Amino acid sequence: MLERVHLVIVREVARQGSLTAAAASLFLTQSALSHTVKKIEQQLGTAIWDREGRSLRLTQAGQYLLSLAERLLPQFELAEERMKQYAAGERGTLRIGMECAPCYQWLLKVVSPYLTRWPDVDVDVKQRFQFGGIGALIGYDIDVLVTPDPLNRPGLRFEPVFDYEQVLVVAEEHRLAKVRYVKPEQLIEETLITYPVDTDRLDIYNYFLRPADVVPRRHKTIETTDIMMQMVASNRGVAALPKWLAEEYADRMPLVSVKLGKEGIAKQIFLGTRETDGAIDYLASFVAFARESNWQAARPRR
Template identity: 30%
Template sequence: MEIRHLKLVKAIVEEGSMAKAINKLYLTSSALSHQLREAEYQLGTPIFNREGKKMTLTAAGEKLYESAKVILEKIEVTEKEIKQIISGQIGKIRITTECYTGYSWLALILQQFQAVFPDIDVQIVTEAANQSIKNLLDGTLDIAVVSDVEKHEKVKYIDLFQDEIVMVVSENHPWTDKKYVIAEDFANEHLYIHSLPVNKVSLFQFLLTPANITPKKVTPLPLTEASLTMVECGMGVMSMAKWAVQPFIKNHSIKTVKIGRTGLKRKHYIAILKDQSYPEYFYSFIEFCQKKLAIKS
């Protein structure tokens, strides 16, 4: 049984006669009769009862007609969706961000982007964050938002925005009297970080490791509110993006301190595959992110 047979049966039933079905299907009378006999031969039973010029469905014909409607509608929808995929009207983007604070701005961007592109499914792949470039290369991801540039011949990095990392301390902490802190100030501190390994933490990458300084204690705590509560109670210090900590200052007894004389700046990039061919909506998403995040630069 082929699709043309299903179309034939559907046309005869809905047009009401063989003659009208001929015009709808652009077939000759002999071609239509041949296809109908072919379909009945393959089924092994008549599809229509023939009473002169009148044709009514047999029990097998009724079943075939109901199935034909469902199958042909599904094929029509599928063809339409494929055309939309080819033209870039629908699709998906799988994305992750290495920095946990990235999910706060990403959520807002997704809300606004999908208001403009409702048929683009943007999927956040959180489990790919720790090895984002590896996952990008093996096809698990389409976009990785990173602050570490791992040079690879197949990866292209696109500037996204720059922010500043600051230290968050209790309002009673001795650092509140300082204009800024240096690496040596961390030697006797309990430092809270979002996650391991420390070589992925900007504070270690750009300040502590180059100075060969290790804090007295380092505790991974992936919950921002929990870390801030510990800091507020004088249990330690933590680093955060300046823009990310601002909403918490009003509701917590905490203060921020600059890192280093000129501050600790961090650049964020969008990583994609260099030679990959992407649909138009993909680049629209990247431009959307760049424009919306320009305020953080």
């Protein structure tokens, strides 16, 4: 019979790369773990590992068990963590994954009143899921995903929380600073600065440049918004950002935001959650706080 401990061992051996390292991680002797490994294979009636000298390589059956372990074990671990929190009279931790790099400032406006309302809930922001959070949400590594690009997946729910416009940000002395809107061909000679995201996931490429078969002269990536805006303000390139964020930086830097195309690029931010978590009160409350938030009211007036 397949047991949870079997999945734990398969996952740990795969993580550590050897029985010796896995045994140390699991607080077992190597001989005890070797015995357990043989017993697992005997119980299941199939080889889980091929032995190559001192190293182990997963068989096809082992690969299946590893994928099963990576799906199921995080759910067990989360359930155990929440049971401990309930037993201690705590509500738990809300883990938020960011798939929208410029949305961090918006998130801070939501988190502040949320923590006041829910003093027994901690918030943890997972920036490492910034550019691929659907898998993290499905795998129970996060509880909420902030994304502008929802994907239909069984068991997931995406709710729009606010609308925004994507604009081009340029320096005040830039040649495009005074135009009513930018045409794609006007970026042919420009250096476009973006976050380190695949171009297939960048709105300025998908909705503006590619439909016109235009490629900028140079594409440069920068991880942080502050440095990106410093580069743009120094006239070292142009960038595409949500209008609310561009206007906040324009309050303190010589920057101008310009509409992308005559009609502009309209977008929405969504919060993704698991359908099975719908009854968790503090999670539903966070979604409500996000939906009711007003970025424009929160940003300082000029």
